[in-house]
Amino acid sequence: ETGVTQTPRHLVMGMTNKKSLKCEQHLGHNAMYWYKQSAKKPLELMFVYNFKEQTENNSVPSRFSPECPNSSHLFLHLHTLQPEDSALYLCASSQDSTMNTEAFFGQGTRLTVV
Amino acid sequence: EDQVTQSPEALRLQEGESSSLNCSYTVSGLRGLFWYRQDPGKGPEFLFTLYSAGEEKEKERLKATLTKKESFLHITAPKPEDSATYLCAVQVNYGGSQGNLIFGKGTKLSVKP
Numbered sequence: 001e002t003g004v005t006q007t008p009r010h011l012v013m014g015m016t017n018k019k020s021l022k023c024e025q026h027l028g029h030n031a032m033y034w035y036k037q038s039a040k041k042p043l044e045l046m047f048v049y050n051f052k053e054q055t056e057n058n059s060v061p062s063r064f065s066p067e068c069p070n071s072s073h074l075f076l077h078l079h080t081l082q083p084e085d086s087a088l089y090l091c092a093s094s095q096d097s098t099m100n101t102e103a104f105f106g107q108g109t110r111l112t113v114v
Numbered sequence: 115e116d117q118v119t120q121s122p123e124a125l126r127l128q129e130g131e132s133s134s135l136n137c138s139y140t141v142s143g144l145r146g147l148f149w150y151r152q153d154p155g156k157g158p159e160f161l162f163t164l165y166s167a168g169e170e171k172e173k174e175r176l177k178a179t180l181t182k183k184e185s186f187l188h189i190t191a192p193k194p195e196d197s198a199t200y201l202c203a204v205q206v207n208y209g210g211s212q213g214n215l216i217f218g219k220g221t222k223l224s225v226k227p
Binding site (some may be wrong): 004006033040041042043045048056070088090092097100101103104105106107108110 | 118145146148150155156157158159160163165201203205213215216217218219220
């Protein structure tokens, strides 16, 4: 248990569906992140929020839409995804994205787009 | 371009057979280097942070070292429960992404009894 909880753990969705991934952290951190992990590739940073403000969008397609209502919660809204979007989506948090402190990860959501 | 390269991609060891994993990096300014362990279907678990060349950190059978160009994760007398993918990541000290992690592809370690 790292203090970062992601739901659901597994998700299968059609290309026309709309779904959301949820992340919650109980560590008192101010920065939250979304990463994508695909087979044989390094973790890819998608979005960064620091003190609820989005500070990084790493050229992510608009079919992925993040939302950070407060420093403890982060969502990733999904719509009209493609099969190549199937991957493990990881949420992480750290004290502050401008500081060199370690990030703690959730268990991930395994997404399959059919 | 910032780059993190891990080798080997996969490593098979017998229980008790010590070895090292390598992480080489090419960045203009290093703020910190991180090692994580990842079990199948789970998120990465934090192991170590190293900030400057010459620094070393230990945890049970693992020891991480850092030079100006690379880091090593030494595994002494590994056990089957050490089997996992080990990820290396760096933070850079410039630009707008100073806190963000740049990951390598990882080394998948298998330890046989």
